[in-house]
Amino acid sequence: MTVRTRIAPSPTGFLHLGTARTALYSWAYARHHGGQFVLRIEDTDVARSTQEATEQILQAMRWLGLAWDEGPIYQMQRLDRYREVIASMLSGGGAYHCYTTPEELAAQRAEDEAAGRPPRGYDGRWRPEPGKVLPPVPAGVTPVVRFKNPQDGAVTWDDLVKGPITVANKELDDLIIQRSDGVPTYNFAVVVDDWDMAISHVFRGEEHINNTPWQINIYRALGAPLPRFGHLPVILGDDGKKLSKRRGAVSVTAYAEAGYLPEGMLNYLARLGWSHGDDELFTAEQMVAWFDGSHLNKSPAQWDAAKLAWVNAHHLKAASGEQLAPLVAAQLARQGLAEPPALPALCALYKDRCTTTVELADWVALHLRPPVRTPELEALWQRHEVAARAPALAALRARLAEVEWTAPAIAAAIKAVLAEQGLKMPQLAIPLRLVVTGRDQTPAIDAVLALFSRDDVLTRLQDA
Numbered sequence: 001m002t003v004r005t006r007i008a009p010s011p012t013g014f015l016h017l018g019t020a021r022t023a024l025y026s027w028a029y030a031r032h033h034g035g036q037f038v039l040r041i042e043d044t045d046v047a048r049s050t051q052e053a054t055e056q057i058l059q060a061m062r063w064l065g066l067a068w069d070e071g072p073i074y075q076m077q078r079l080d081r082y083r084e085v086i087a088s089m090l091s092g093g094g095a096y097h098c099y100t101t102p103e104e105l106a107a108q109r110a111e112d113e114a115a116g117r118p119p120r121g122y123d124g125r126w127r128p129e130p131g132k133v134l135p136p137v138p139a140g141v142t143p144v145v146r147f148k149n150p151q152d153g154a155v156t157w158d159d160l161v162k163g164p165i166t167v168a169n170k171e172l173d174d175l176i177i178q179r180s181d182g183v184p185t186y187n188f189a190v191v192v193d194d195w196d197m198a199i200s201h202v203f204r205g206e207e208h209i210n211n212t213p214w215q216i217n218i219y220r221a222l223g224a225p226l227p228r229f230g231h232l233p234v235i236l237g238d239d240g241k242k243l244s245k246r247r248g249a250v251s252v253t254a255y256a257e258a259g260y261l262p263e264g265m266l267n268y269l270a271r272l273g274w275s276h277g278d279d280e281l282f283t284a285e286q287m288v289a290w291f292d293g294s295h296l297n298k299s300p301a302q303w304d305a306a307k308l309a310w311v312n313a314h315h316l317k318a319a320s321g322e323q324l325a326p327l328v329a330a331q332l333a334r335q336g337l338a339e340p341p342a343l344p345a346l347c348a349l350y351k352d353r354c355t356t357t358v359e360l361a362d363w364v365a366l367h368l369r370p371p372v373r374t375p376e377l378e379a380l381w382q383r384h385e386v387a388a389r390a391p392a393l394a395a396l397r398a399r400l401a402e403v404e405w406t407a408p409a410i411a412a413a414i415k416a417v418l419a420e421q422g423l424k425m426p427q428l429a430i431p432l433r434l435v436v437t438g439r440d441q442t443p444a445i446d447a448v449l450a451l452f453s454r455d456d457v458l459t460r461l462q463d464a
Contacts, residue, residue, distance in 0.1 A: 003035030004200045007066075008190065010042045011053035014251035015060040017243060017303070018205055018235050021269045025232070026203045027066045028270075028284075028291035038197055039071035042190070044183050046076070060252035064262050065284065070197070075189055082184040085192050085222070086145055086177065094221045095177060097143035098126040099135075121173045122146070145178035147188070147218060155213035160201070160230030161296045167213040175214050191215050195224040201293075206231040230293070232273055233300045243303060259331060259356025261319070264312030271311075272301035281314050313355040321348030324360065331361035337368050342451050349443055349451060367452055370460055371438025380440050381431075386464070389431040392421045396432070397461040405454050411446035435464040 005026035009019050030037040039061065043049040058072065089095035100122065109119045126134060127148065149172050156166040177188035184192075194202065209231050219226050234242045255265055266284050274297065276282070276290045316324070321344035328347055329339040340346065343364065350363035371377060381387070399413040418428055429445050436457055442448050449457055 001200055002198070003030055003033035004038065004198050005030040005035065005203065006038040006040055006194070006197065006199050007061075007068075008040040008042045008193070009057050010045060011050060011057060012045055012048040013053055014253065015057045016251060017269065018232075020060065020064060020252050020265075021235065021272055022203050022205060022232060023061065023066050024064070024266055024269050025230075025274065025291070025296075026201075027068075028288050029201060029203070029293055030069075031288040032291050035200070036069040037066070038073065038199065039068035040073045040075070040193060040197070041071075042075050042186065044075050044186065044189055046183065056251065056253060060256075063256050064252065064266060073193070073197070075184075075193065078189075078193070079183070081196065082178070082189055082192055083182070086184070086188075089147070089177075089221065090145065093128070093148065095145050095147050096126060096128050096174075098122075098146045098174075098176070099138050099141045099143045100126060101141060124174060127174055142180040144176045144180050146174040147177045147214070147221070149174050149214065149217055155216050157212065157216060157226075157229055159209075160203070160228055160293055161233070161298060162206070162209070162231055165209065165212075169213075169217070172213055172217070177218075187211050187214050188218060191218045191222070191224070194227055195219065195222065199227050201228045201230065203230045203232060206233055230296065232296070233298060235272055236300050236302050238303065238305075240302075242300075257334075259327075259358030259360070260308070260312050261315050261327070261357070263319075264308070264315040267315065268308045268311045272303070273297045281311065309355040316351050316354055316356070316360070319351070321345055321351070324348075324351060324357065327357045328361045328364055331357050332364065332368075335361065335365060337365055340364065340367055346451055349447060353443070366437045366439070367456070370463070371434070371436075377434070377438055380434055384430045384434060384440060385427075386431040386434055389423075389428060390464075392417055392423060392428050393431060393435065393461055393464065395420060396428070397458055400449075400454065400461075401458055405450065407444075407446040407450040410449050414446065436460050 007019070007023040007026050009015055009023075015023075027037045029035075041054055041057070043054070054072075061068070086095060090097070105122065108123060112119045126143075126146070128134065150169045152169060154166050154168045155172075156164065158164050175187055176185050178184050193199075212229055212231075216226060237243045252265070256262070263283065266287070267282060270282075270287050270291075271280065274291070275295050276287075279286075282290075324347040325339075325343045329343060332339060346364045346367060347360060350360055353363065354360040386393075396413060396417045399417060400410065403409040403413050414425075414428065414432075417423075418425060421428070430440050432445055433442050433448075434440055436449065436452065
């Protein structure tokens with residue numbers, strides 16, 4: 001069997017974290033087995049689907065690096081295929097027209113509630129059976145099409161995550177597979193799509209477990225091969241409730257804008273429901289090598305923003321200045337700042353102090369605008385006796401005006417002033433940091449100054 005997986009988001013909102021994790025597992029499983037990964041857009045919810053959401057989904061998938069081999073395939077472009085299959089099912093007796101109106105279903109539910117009975121759902125009044133007389137077709141009612149679900153036996157499958165699951169057919173009603181407007185419903189369209197696209201393994205959220213028995217029965221009615229199903233547990237937010245589009249979830253692209261790396265996000269998402277021994281930090285390539293579908297957790301995962309920041313910081317440190325430069329340039333642009341000439345070197349200098357590219361951009365911005373004399377900065381000036389170091393800073397400025405503009409030459413100038421003034425390194429280095437950068441802690445001060453222009457350093461010393 002050729003392994004073929006898919007991700008099929010609905011463009012009724014942004015790509016959220018749960019769907020991104022499902023996409024990651026589907027992509028990694030296909031890559032591990034040398035198979036294909038398909039992107040499908042399930043846009044049959046016409047009233048709520050938007051082009052903006054579709055574009056955001058594609059943007060998020062590209063940012064994560066989850067390249068698809070086929071697609072994007074849009075369900076609304078496959079309506080003729082769905083109608084063809086439904087026509088075949090109607091002629092073969094596997095489906096039937098139902099004229100029960102929403103008002104009749106609502107009245108039936110109200111009757112059940114009044115009698116203290118569990119709601120029956122659809123009562124099968126239009127289901128054709130041998131010897132059964134159907135009601136007369138009502139005038140002016142456009143029918144839906146229902147699947148003729150088996151009434152005996154049970155549906156059993158061996159879930160890749162949950163293990164064996166069995167549901168009795170008597171617990172399932174005859175679900176609608178085509179609405180009165182001719183648009184297929186999710187449970188029908190997804191079966192035809194996965195059948196036509198030869199999907200071998202379906203990873204999806206555990207909220208779809210209730211749909212799976214119906215879908216398996218439709219596969220069997222069509223004579224189509226069954227894929228393997230794996231239902232992933234939910235991701236819980238800080239409050240212990242499920243993250244979703246409607247509650248607490250943040251879009252994948254929002255994390256990109258907040259300065260997270262795709263490598264960090266993929267690493268963290270992978271560990272929200274899967275493990276490889278004690279490995280916490282790994283690359284996408286390593287995950288592909290390891291992800292064989294085993295070691296998937298059955299229990300919900302807890303979102304941990306601090307853990308994500310820790311993982312992202314690791315990948316930030318592992319990246320080169322050249323890799324980080326375009327990401328930081330985009331963050332600087334959001335602040336209205338131009339990209340400095342030495343951006344790769346600046347990224348390399350400051351990356352070890354950061355967890356996101358937003359923080360890294362803030363460090364780089366120190367080189368693009370002078371410190372603002374806030375009350376907090378004034379307090380630091382007093383604590384570190386900047387005013388008392390004015391003679392030493394003036395002497396250093398004179399020396400820096402003459403030296404070669406390299407870190408070693410700057411370091412030599414600082415040491416010479418320390419000797420002349422009888423000071424220790426912190427007594428000069430911290431005031432120097434505050435005057436030039438506005439911060440009392442930075443990487444080695446000679447390396448920091450070397451990445452400023454000489455004129456900027458001399459001007460900031462003079463102004464101080």
